[in-house]
Amino acid sequence: MTGSETAPLDTSRPHPARVYDWWLGGKDNYPVDEELARKILAADSTAVRGARANRRFMHRAVRTLAEAGIRQFLDIGTGIPTEPNLHQVAQAVAPDSRIVYADNDPIVLRHAEALLHGSAEGTTAYVDADVRDPDRILRLAGESLDFGRPVALSLVALTHYLDDAADGDDVYGLLKRYADVLAPGSFLVLTQVTPDLNPEAVGKAAELFARGGTPFHPRSLPDFARFFDGLELLGPGIIPVTGWRPEPEDVAAQTEGIVPVYAGVARKP
16 A cells, blocks of 8 residues: 555655664665764764664554553654564564555655565555655555554654744644544554753754755654643653663663654544
8 A cells, every 4th residue: 555656766865764764773864864873873863873763662552552551553654674673573563563654755665565464364565655645544444454443643743844834834733633533442653852861962963954845853752742631651751762662772872872752652532
């Protein structure tokens, strides 16, 4: 499931998914992406650790929800597939899990058919769409998911690319449009870069992203918490990403220092 044709590949400017891929040690990026990734890493030495911490958090959150009985996942802004990806984590717990990825980068689309394999029992699908088009994403995701039953909606390392002022977007209203469709018992999984923990470095990173043509909006703890209004946060609540139900690898990573990323998982009552 891909919807209509994706936009042509533009390698003249960096793309967040490909910058993130470089930080993760991937090969699906271009010189323009590597250039920006290196500049940001020079300004913020936590960038690579933050990207890796985000991935580990996604693994832990998905495993937690799958073990709690969630069998449907909608991952928006999935990025370039890396292993283990969300569907592999969920289906390792419950092979009948149904997963829909949504992203609008042509490289992600190019890899989708090759890498996003569902199990014989479950399904894994891909929607070619922008997060700012919830009607399209929800309509196409509804071909695989039953929104009358609980769904885990994840936007990991995505909300800091969404503006709620300069370009007229209402990022809180946008996420509410998704949450309103979800059945009771569904979950929202988020991470967000914050200026609270390293304001100077995060400010430099935001400036570099903006120069590269990508809006970047770190948010404070109160602003991040607004995304969960009306929902019930799972313990330990909103916390720096490596501290959310850490496993041994995360505990070890904490010794390298904190990364300026908040994480949270909340249930729709």
